[in-house]
Amino acid sequence: EVQLVESGGGLVQPGGSLRLSCVASGFNLDDFAMHWVRQLPGKGLEWVSVITRTGSKIAYADSVKGRFTISRDNSKNSLYLQMSSLRPEDTAFYYCAKDIYSANWDRFDSWGQGTLVTVSS
Amino acid sequence: QPVLTQPPSSSASPGESVRLTCTLPSDINVGGYAIYWYQQKPGSPPRYLLYYHSDSDKGRAPGVPSRFSAFTDNSAHAGILLISGLQSEDEADYYCMFWSSTDSGVFGGGTTLTVL
Numbered sequence: 001e002v003q004l005v006e007s008g009g010g011l012v013q014p015g016g017s018l019r020l021s022c023v024a025s026g027f028n029l030d031d032f033a034m035h036w037v038r039q040l041p042g043k044g045l046e047w048v049s050v051i052t053r054t055g056s057k058i059a060y061a062d063s064v065k066g067r068f069t070i071s072r073d074n075s076k077n078s079l080y081l082q083m084s085s086l087r088p089e090d091t092a093f094y095y096c097a098k099d100i101y102s103a104n105w106d107r108f109d110s111w112g113q114g115t116l117v118t119v120s121s
Numbered sequence: 122q123p124v125l126t127q128p129p130s131s132s133a134s135p136g137e138s139v140r141l142t143c144t145l146p147s148d149i150n151v152g153g154y155a156i157y158w159y160q161q162k163p164g165s166p167p168r169y170l171l172y173y174h175s176d177s178d179k180g181r182a183p184g185v186p187s188r189f190s191a192f193t194d195n196s197a198h199a200g201i202l203l204i205s206g207l208q209s210e211d212e213a214d215y216y217c218m219f220w221s222s223t224d225s226g227v228f229g230g231g232t233t234l235t236v237l
Contacts, residue, residue, distance in 0.1 A: 035226075037167075045159070045167065045216055047226025059224050095166055105220070107157050109182065111166035 002026040002110045004096050009115030016086050016119070022079040022096030022112055030074035033057075033099040035108060036081045038092035041116075048094070049081065053102040064090075086119045093117075125217055125229035132235040137207050141232050143200040143217030151193050154219045156200030158191055161214045161231075170215075173200065204234075212236045 008020040020036070036048040049060045049070040058070055069082040079096050093116050097108035126144040133139040143158075145151055155174035159167040171181040173191035181189065188205040200217055217229040 037226075044231045045161075045218075045228040047218070047228060050226075061225055105224075106155075107169055107172060108159075108167070109169050111168070113166055 002098065004098065004110060004112035006094060006096050006112045006115040009094065009117045011118045011120065012086055013121050014087060014119055017082070017084040018086065018117060020081040020083065020094055020096075020115060020117070022081075024077045024079070024098070027098070029072070029077045029079070030054075032102055033105045034072060034079045035097045035099060035105065036070060036079075037095045037097050037108065037111075038090075038117075039095070039114070040092045046092070050099070050105045051079070052104065057103070059105075083117070086117075088119050091117060091119045125219065125227055127215075127217060127229035127232045129230065130233045130235065132237055133207050134237045135207055135209060138203060138205045139207055139234065141202040141204070141215050141217075141234065142194075142197065143202070143229050145198055145200070145219075147198060151195055151198055151200070156191065156193065157218045158189075158200075158202045159216045159218065161216065162212075167216065170202075207236055209236050 003025045006022045012018050030053050033052045035050045038048050039045050051058050051070045067085045071080045093114040095114045096112045098110040099105045100109050155172050157172040158170045160170050161167040169182045170185050171191050173179045190203045192201050194201050214231045214233050216231045
């Protein structure tokens with residue numbers, strides 16, 4: 001069974017940093033591109049970033065470009081999101097999601113349960 | 122950043138059919154992009170349902186009933202999610218999504234479907 005478990009969320013002050021992790025099980029992480037998608041509490045979804053299986057292709061939403069960095073360690077079955085210069089509008093549940101492809105991206109066929117990031121003073 | 126527009130709410134009775142629309146910006150060719158649909162129930166992460174690009178390029182996720190289907194309405198410049206034979210378990214938020222020409226993912230604002 002595919003499982004994605006996010007961690008690392010919490011309360012952080014504006015301008016601060018946080019690193020999210022996502023541990024995968026039930027499949028070979030290095031066979032798939034992986035995404036981060038966020039959702040403001042009670043609101044809609046926003047795609048954040050994607051990384052292909054080797055890390056050769058990465059993309060970010062304009063809203064996080066230059067502040068967030070996606071990475072992965074396939075040997076640890078883990079995906080990461082380093083977030084810096086955090087703003088109150090970054091407050092959201094952050095989901096990691098598995099793509100169906102490895103060297104490109106298409107659709108998210110499995111999702112974690114999410115981790116909550118709150119940016120507030 | 123292109124925007125996908127979804128009505129905030131929709132409702133229908135059990136057994137009826139409901140069309141959920143996802144309107145694309147007027148400068149985007151509806152037929153040039155695949156539209157993906159996700160379902161989210163309270164307290165759960167989203168779930169991928171299906172996608173539609175053309176009659177020869179479409180697909181439904183494993184386990185998704187055939188009463189869920191999708192197509193595009195060129196006159197409305199929209200992607201459509203059609204749910205036939207509505208059931209109470211279909212009550213959820215539905216999001217459309219596509220990949221822009223700059224490879225950025227774009228979600229619609231979501232439609233809350235109420236089964237009366």
